[in-house]
Amino acid sequence: MIDMAVILCLETSSKNCSVAVSKDGETILLKEHFDENYCHGEQLHVLIEALLKESGIDISDFDAFGLSCGPGSYTGLRIGAASIKGFGFALDKPILAIPTLKSMAHYVHNSKSIKLNKETLICPVLDSRKGEVYMSFYNDLFKEYMGAFACDLSSFSFDSYLDKYHMYFFGPGQYKLEFLSHPNACFLNGDYPSAEYLSPLAEEAFQNHNFVDIAYFEPMYLKDFIPTKSKKIY
Known part of the structure; x- marks a missing residue:
């Protein structure tokens, strides 16, 4: 095993713009800014600067740069990817891509908030x-049972899984x-992804x-980008 790493992690896939310093895993x-209108373009580097100042770590001291790589907001993911690639290229450091849904599942799996078994x-x-x-x-052993997919709620057969x-x-x-009324459907929380x-x-x-690379x-x-009108009022 190589030495434990100090990694700058970015999460920009949702309305929660989030950055963190990871050391030895x-x-x-952690610094975060939540905005209903998505403000990652304005806030991401503000958060990074605040993180570096408070931690006393120089950007060149990181061993690698990690990114929540989606799925999620197209624009948010583009902003995060551009930033992480810029850091990696300029500093000749590796970049790490962590699937967003996997990171969420891993957090819940390790939180002991639910009783896990083979069912x-x-x-x-x-x-x-x-x-x-x-x-x-993901199953109780944190093995991927079904990979990330875009689910059409009008046609997906939830009962075929909920029966088992x-x-x-x-x-x-x-x-x-929350329209699911099956007794095996359980709802935990609506927390947003975090760095x-x-x-x-x-x-x-x-x-x-x-x-x-x-x-x-x-x-x-997962899906093609469809532009929408900005909600900002000028």
Whole structure:
């Protein structure tokens, strides 16, 4: 095993713009800014500067840079990817891509907030377009049962899974699933993804040399970008 790493982690996939310092797989400092209108373009580097100032760490001291790579907000993911690639290229440091839903599932899996067994599925949910969510399913051993996918709520057969498993739904998209009346459908919380969720997985990726190619890396969008009108009033 190589020496434990100090990693700057960025989470920009949702309305919660979040940055963290990870050391030895633990979050030692976290800065976040939540905005309904998505303000990552304005806030991300403000948060990073505040994080560096408070931690006393220079940007060049990080061993690697980690990013929550999606799915999620197209614009947010683009901003995070551009920042992380810029740091990696300028400082000749590796970058680590952690799937957003995986980081959410890992946090709940390790939190001991639910009783896990072979009849359990952990189901992080992110909001998407009208009538859709992003989801993935993990079993009690944190093995991927179903990888990240864009779920059309009008056609997906939840009962075929709920008849076999207790499914724990959580994340900012879970409210769209509250129509489920099956007794095996359980709802935990609507918490947004956070950079602190990335720390253990970023450390693991660093130790295993699971680095992404800076030149060719793209976030996990799952769907094509559809522009919408800005909600800002000028």
